[in-house]
Amino acid sequence: MTNTVAHTAFNQSELGRALIDRLDEAAQYSEPGPGVTRLFCSQAHRQVLPLIGRWMEQAGLTPQLDAAGNLVGRCPKAQAGEKTFIMGSHQDSVIEGGKYDGMLGVALPLLALEALKREDVTLPFGVEVVAFGDEEGVRFPTTLVGSKALAGSVTPDQLEAQDAEGISLREALIAFGCTPEDIPATAREPANTLGFLEVHIEQGPILEQRDHAVGIVTALTGIERHKVTLSGKAGHAGTTPMNMRHDALVGAAEMVLAIDSVLQNTDELVGVVGRLDVHPNAVNVIPAQVTFTIELRSPKATIRQQGRDVVTAALTEVATRRGLALNIENTYSADAVACADWMMTALEQACTQVSQPAERMFSGAGHDGLAMQALTDIGMLFVRCKDGLSHHPDEAITAEDGEAATRVIMAFLQQLKHP
Structure with missing residues (x-):
């Protein structure tokens, strides 16, 4: 040259x-x-x-x-x-x-x-x-x-x-x-x-x-992403007793905090709940469904897997306790x-x-x-x-x-x- x-x-x-x-x-x-x-x-x-x-x-x-x-x-x-x-x-x-x-x-x-x-x-x-x-x-x-x-x-x-x-x-x-x-x-x-x-x-x-x-x-x-769908039951916000509700948004809020706790307490693992959609998203209706995303990142596949397992267990516990249906779908994964x-x-x-x-x-x-x-x-x-x-x-x-x-x-x- x-x-x-x-x-x-x-x-x-x-x-x-x-x-x-x-x-x-x-x-x-x-x-x-x-x-x-x-x-x-x-x-x-x-x-x-x-x-x-x-x-x-x-x-x-x-x-x-x-x-x-x-x-x-x-x-x-x-x-x-x-x-x-x-x-x-x-x-x-x-x-x-x-x-x-x-x-x-x-x-x-x-x-x-x-x-x-x-x-x-x-x-x-x-x-x-x-x-x-x-x-x-x-x-x-x-x-x-x-x-x-x-x-x-x-x-x-x-x-x-x-x-x-x-x-x-x-x-x-x-x-x-x-x-x-x-x-x-x-x-x-x-x-x-x-x-x-x-x-x-x-x-x-x-x-x-x-x-x-x-x-x-x-x-x-390494990165993985998941789509979480949490289904409850809609109802009138003024007439449904609090102890009879299956509020998907309240359950999702508890899940977000649980995910954050896992991330805060796991070395070499970071992540985020980056998107959250509420349905029907009305001012006086109990949320019937919430969809949110989870992203997990770590240079080590074993740490990501361990973090994912702990997150999944925490989400399952919240859904069971609150009477909500839970679906977790992996949408992306790269080592x-x-x-x-x-x-x-x-x-x-x-x-x-x-x-x-x-x-x-x-x-x-x-x-x-x-x-x-x-x-x-x-x-x-x-x-x-x-x-x-x-x-x-x-x-x-x-x-x-x-x-x-x-x-x-x-x-x-x-x-x-x-x-």
Whole structure:
């Protein structure tokens, strides 16, 4: 490869400012309200694609929307079928999220590739950058649809998952201009894939504590999600005696506290009851049914299983004591996965090359690598975020840290050698 710096190269401060400007522009494609709300196959998703497509073209890639709602940019070598290294992250957000979760991992590698292009650097392998359509799993009760498509692990039942309006994922993809029946054909060949790397904000406080711009991820946490349906009996709120009620909401409230107690008292286990729906949700009617979600996370599968068993026993006890019907449905499960040693080493070498201290660290959040590890080796670079805050409108990074991370990726790509 060549490494001749042309007069059009970005200088040492332009990359960080350009990155922040791009992320600010992408954040405009959102539903109204605080922060960024951009759900899978939504109007905001549709509107942001031309912007990402322009970034891809500026980086020398050709953008294409695939059957699973991913926007994929490929360089000529990748299009020709040469061995390819994949980078990327998700474009979707949580409700009222921030500018950087997900979209940073789309904009930053594209900016790094554009900078290398300006410096007349030619990489000896193909490159793909993917803006995954769905990672958060907010609109549909499934997650990682985009990365699972590349890994070849999307199942027919996932396509039948429905959103709150009763629209199935299959229907949403068709309305978005995709062809769900072609999803199996989007799976990449493992032998032709060199690896997958994602850049992401840390979503935690460790890098701030270390005063480091970036960190190298060792593994991604295991995650499981459950849908709990608690059924009681509706009745008049003024005429039904208190001791004769089967109030699903009171039972659910007790269950939420029981779940919190388990989480508070179990090391290496975290979780949340993140969504709760009440029916009939009327001011003067005893709640007949409550549906809520439970998410459990731990780097150790045995701890998650033990926590799940204790939670299930506690919920069963509450339901029995209050005369309520209980149904618990597992909607998602993914074990923890390790990042490849060779990629962690390559990232460390890249950090050293651009004078950035970087230590290894565990990810307490799940990412697209959970699905991509079924296809290829994975790696991840964390970028410091203010106060460790994520999934919030005040989520923030600095231009200086964005600059540092972009330089790391540029160095990583230039010295990348697959084992």
